[in-house]
Amino acid sequence: MDINKEMPVLVDTTTEHDYAHLSNLLQEFTSIPDIDKAWLFKSHSSATLDLQGMFSITQPDILGNKKRKLIMSCNILKQSCSSAKFLWDPFPIEMSGVFIVVPSPSGSKLLIIRNPENEAPSSFEIWSSSQIEKEFHIPQLVHGSVYNDGWFEGVSWNLDETFIAYVAEEPSPEKPTFDHMGYKKGSGADKDYGCWKGQGDWEDDWGETYAGKRQPSLFVININSGEVHAVKGIDKSLSIGQVVWAPFTEGREQYLVFVGWSSGTRKLGIKYCSNRPCAIYAVRAPHHESEFHSTEDLRALNLTQTISSAYFPRFSPDGRFLVFLSARSAVDSGVHNATNSLHRIDWPADGKLYQSSKINDIIPVVMCAEDGCFPGLYCTTIHNNPWLSDNRTMIISSIWHSSEVLLSVNVLSGEILRISPEDSNSSWNLLMLDGNNIVGISSSPVDVPQIKYGMIIEKGMKNSTWSWSTISSPIFRCTDKVRSLLSSLQCTILKIPVKDVCDGLTRGASKPFEAIFVTSGSKNKDVLNPLIVILHGGPQDVSLSHFSKSWAFLSSAGYSLLIVNYRGSLGFGEEALQSLPGRVGSQDVNDVLSAIDHVINLGLASPSKITVTGISHGGFLTTHLIGQAPEKFVAAAAINPVCNFTLMVGTTDIPDWCYVEAHGTVARNCFTKAPSAEDLALFYSKSPISHSSKVKTPTLFLLGAKDLRVPLSDGLQYARALKEKGVEVKVIMFQNDVHALKRPQSDFECFLNIGVWFNKYCK
Numbered sequence: 064m065d066i067n068k069e070m071p072v073l074v075d076t077t078t079e080h081d082y083a084h085l086s087n088l089l090q091e092f093t094s095i096p097d098i099d100k101a102w103l104f105k106s107h108s109s110a111t112l113d114l115q116g117m118f119s120i121t122q123p124d125i126l127g128n129k130k131r132k133l134i135m136s137c138n139i140l141k142q143s144c145s146s147a148k149f150l151w152d153p154f155p156i157e158m159s160g161v162f163i164v165v166p167s168p169s170g171s172k173l174l175i176i177r178n179p180e181n182e183a184p185s186s187f188e189i190w191s192s193s194q195i196e197k198e199f200h201i202p203q204l205v206h207g208s209v210y211n212d213g214w215f216e217g218v219s220w221n222l223d224e225t226f227i228a229y230v231a232e233e234p235s236p237e238k239p240t241f242d243h244m245g246y247k248k249g250s251g252a253d254k255d256y257g258c259w260k261g262q263g264d265w266e267d268d269w270g271e272t273y274a275g276k277r278q279p280s281l282f283v284i285n286i287n288s289g290e291v292h293a294v295k296g297i298d299k300s301l302s303i304g305q306v307v308w309a310p311f312t313e314g315r316e317q318y319l320v321f322v323g324w325s326s327g328t329r330k331l332g333i334k335y336c337s338n339r340p341c342a343i344y345a346v347r348a349p350h351h352e353s354e355f356h357s358t359e360d361l362r363a364l365n366l367t368q369t370i371s372s373a374y375f376p377r378f379s380p381d382g383r384f385l386v387f388l389s390a391r392s393a394v395d396s397g398v399h400n401a402t403n404s405l406h407r408i409d410w411p412a413d414g415k416l417y418q419s420s421k422i423n424d425i426i427p428v429v430m431c432a433e434d435g436c437f438p439g440l441y442c443t444t445i446h447n448n449p450w451l452s453d454n455r456t457m458i459i460s461s462i463w464h465s466s467e468v469l470l471s472v473n474v475l476s477g478e479i480l481r482i483s484p485e486d487s488n489s490s491w492n493l494l495m496l497d498g499n500n501i502v503g504i505s506s507s508p509v510d511v512p513q514i515k516y517g518m519i520i521e522k523g524m525k526n527s528t529w530s531w532s533t534i535s536s537p538i539f540r541c542t543d544k545v546r547s548l549l550s551s552l553q554c555t556i557l558k559i560p561v562k563d564v565c566d567g568l569t570r571g572a573s574k575p576f577e578a579i580f581v582t583s584g585s586k587n588k589d590v591l592n593p594l595i596v597i598l599h600g601g602p603q604d605v606s607l608s609h610f611s612k613s614w615a616f617l618s619s620a621g622y623s624l625l626i627v628n629y630r631g632s633l634g635f636g637e638e639a640l641q642s643l644p645g646r647v648g649s650q651d652v653n654d655v656l657s658a659i660d661h662v663i664n665l666g667l668a669s670p671s672k673i674t675v676t677g678i679s680h681g682g683f684l685t686t687h688l689i690g691q692a693p694e695k696f697v698a699a700a701a702i703n704p705v706c707n708f709t710l711m712v713g714t715t716d717i718p719d720w721c722y723v724e725a726h727g728t729v730a731r732n733c734f735t736k737a738p739s740a741e742d743l744a745l746f747y748s749k750s751p752i753s754h755s756s757k758v759k760t761p762t763l764f765l766l767g768a769k770d771l772r773v774p775l776s777d778g779l780q781y782a783r784a785l786k787e788k789g790v791e792v793k794v795i796m797f798q799n800d801v802h803a804l805k806r807p808q809s810d811f812e813c814f815l816n817i818g819v820w821f822n823k824y825c826k
C-alpha cells in the first residue's frame with residue numbers, strides 16, 4: 064500500500080506550490096534581528112578616550128519558537144567632528160535565559176536577571192569585566208518573577224552601586240491546605256505528604272498579557288549581602304512600576320521615585336491602554352542596610368496629585384529636574400491612547416519633598432497643528448538617559464504623522480526641534496547618547512534598519528543643524544536576495560483629503576489624513592500589482608513608515624500595499640484623534656474607502672484586485688469593509704478581529720473600550736453596569752456582524768485562543784455566520800497565542816497564510 068495516498072490532503076497542488084514558494088520568501092525576512100537596547104561604556108583599560116558600545120539584539124528562532132537574545136559589542140572611534148567608526152567584535156554572544164541586563168552607573172558592573180520557570184527562584188548575577196562576582200537566588204516566598212514587560216518594568220542601581228531597586232510580582236498569597244481530616248490549620252509546605260492545596264481567592268490581574276501575574280511591587284536588593292526587602296510605606300492597593308533612585312546628597316534623605324497605578328474596584332486591561340490613571344510617588348529609601356529595619360513612618364508621597372496621569376520619570380543628570388510624560392488626555396477623555404504632554408518638577412535642592420509638587424508644563428497637548436508644524440507628542444517610551452550635556456535638553460522619539468522622528472526638547476524653555484532629517488519617509492529611534500552625539504536607528508518599509516550617528520554641526524539660537532552618518536554594522540546585513548527585492552520597491556506617504564467634512568467637525572478632523580503606499584511598480588506598466596489594504600488596530604494607534612518584515616514579505620511577493628492611517632490615529636493632533644470615538648464603523652470605514660479611491664484615481668491600483676487585512680480594530684474595519692462594500696474586495700484576512708461589540712463587552716478585559724468607541728467618550732463609565740437593551744442594540748448596529756449577510760469576500764481568520772482583549776468567540780461567531788451562508792472561509796487557530804500573534808511560529812504561519820490566501824484570489 065502507498066501510505067502517501069492514505070494521508071489526509073493538507074492543501075491542493077497550487078496552494079502547496081504557493082506554500083513552498085512563499086515560505087521560502089518569508090524565511091528570507093524572518094531571521095533579520097532587531098536591536099532592543101544599547102549602552103555605552105568608557106574604556107577602562109586604554110589611556111585613550113575610546114568608547115565601547117554594547118547592543119542587545121533579539122532574533123526569532125522559528126524552530127525553537129522563541130526569541131534568542133544576543134549581545135554584540137564594538138569599539139567606537141571618533142574620526143572627526145562629524146563621524147565615528149564602530150569596530151565590531153567578530154561574533155555576537157548568546158545570553159541564554161537572560162531577561163534583563165542593566166549596567167551600573169559607572170559602567171563597571173553588569174546586573175543580569177534570569178527569571179524562574181515553574182516557581183523556581185529568580186537569579187540576580189553581578190558581573191565585573193572579567194567574571195561573575197556574585198549570584199543571588201531570590202525564592203518565591205520573597206517575590207515572584209521580576210517584571211520585564213516594558214511598562215511596569217523598572218530596575219535601577221543607586222549611585223554608589225550598593226543597592227538595586229526593582230519591580231517584581233508580590234509573593235503568592237497563602238492557599239488553604241487540606242489533608243485526610245479536611246482543612247488543616249496553618250500553612251503547610253507546598254509538597255507536604257498527605258496534604259493538598261486549594262485554589263484560594265481569585266485575584267484580579269491587568270488583563271491581556273498579564274494573565275495570572277501577581278501585583279507588581281517594589282523591592283530593593285543589597286548587592287553586597289544579597290538581602291532583599293519589600294519597600295515599606297506604599298499602599299497595598301497600588302501596582303508599582305518604572306522605579307528610579309532620586310539624586311542623593313550625603314546627609315540628606317534618599318528617595319525612590321516610582322509610578323503607582325491604583326485600580327479602584329477592578330483592574331481593566333492595561334496593555335495598549337495608556338488611559339489608566341497613574342501618579343509619580345516618592346518614598347524614603349534606606350541608604351544603609353540598618354535603615355531597612357527602621358520603624359519610622361515612611362509613607363510614600365504622591366508628587367503628581369493634580370494631574371491624572373504621570374509616568375516615565377527621568378531625572379536630569381545634575382539632579383535639578385524630574386521630567387515625566389503624561390497621558391492625561393487619554394485618562395480624562397476615556398480613549399485608550401491620546402496625545403501626550405511633558406512636564407517638569409523642579410527637584411528641591413534641600414531634599415525636602417512635599418505632597419503635590421508644583422508641576423510645570425513643558426509640552427502641552429496639541430489640539431490642531433498648522434500645516435508642517437509639530438503635531439503633538441506621541442511617545443511609546445522615553446530613553447533611560449535621554450539628556451544632552453547641558454542638563455536641560457532631552458532627546459525623545461515621537462510619532463509625527465506616519466513617521467517616528469527624533470526631537471530635541473529644552474525642558475526649561477519648552478523649545479522643540481525636529482532633529483532627524485525631514486526629507487525622507489523613514490522612521491527614527493533613539494538607541495543611546497554619547498555625550499552630545501546620538502546613536503539612533505532609521506528604517507523605512509523599503510529599507511532595513513541602519514545605525515545612524517548624529518552630531519550637532521551648527522548650534523544656533525533658534526535652531527541647530529545635525530549631521531547624520533550611517534554606521535556600517537553586521538547586525539542588519541541581509542542576504543543578496545533581500546537586498547535585491549527591497550531595491551525594487553518604492554515607498555511614498557500620501558495625503559488623503561477628507562470627503563465627509565460636515566458641520567460640527569473640528570478643524571483638526573477636517574485636515575487630510577495619510578496612507579503609506581509601497582509598490583514595486585510591476586514590470587509591465589499596463590498591469591498593476593494587486594493591492595493589499597493594511598489597517599492598524601487601536602484605533603488610537605498608527606502604522607509607522609518603518610521596516611516591517613511582514614510588509615516587506617507581502618510587497619516582495621508582488622503586492623502593492625496601502626497602509627491607511629485613518630482619522631483617529633496617533634500623530635495627527637488631538638482633535639483628529641478625538642473625532643473617531645462614537646463614529647467607528649462609519650468615519651474610519653469611509654476614510655479607508657477614500658484612500659482606496661485615491662490610489663485608484665492616481666492610477667496606482669486596479670479596482671478589480673483589492674484585498675484587505677488588519678488586526679483587532681483593523682480586523683473590525685476589515686470585516687466592516689467586506690460587509691459595507693461587498694463588491695470591492697476579492698479577499699480578506701482578519702487577525703483577532705472585533706466583529707461584535709455585543710459579545711465582546713461581556714468578555715473582554717477592556718469593556719470600557721467598547722462603550723467609548725461605539726457610544727462615544729460620554730459613555731466611558733457605563734461599563735460598570737450590566738449593559739441595557741438599548742446599549743446592546745447600539746453595540747450591534749455598530750458592529751461588523753450587523754452587515755454579515757451582505758458579505759461575499761473569501762475571508763481568512765487568524766485567531767489567538769488565549770486572547771483576553773478580543774476573545775476568540777468574537778471572530779469565530781462571525782466566521783461561522785459567513786460559512787453558514789456559503790462564503791469561503793478559512794480559520795487558523797493559534798492555541799497558545801494571546802492578542803498579538805507574535806510568537807515566532809505563529810507570526811510566520813499567520814503571514815504565510817495571508818500571502819497564500821491572497822494569491823489564491825488575485826493571481
Ligand SMILES: CC(=O)N[C@@H](C)C(=O)N[C@@H](C)C(=O)O
Nearest residue numbers: 335399600601602678679680
Ligand atoms: C486598546 C485596544 O487594545 N484595542 C484593541 C481592540 C485593538 O485594536 N488593539 C490594537 C492595539 C492591536 O493592534 O491589537
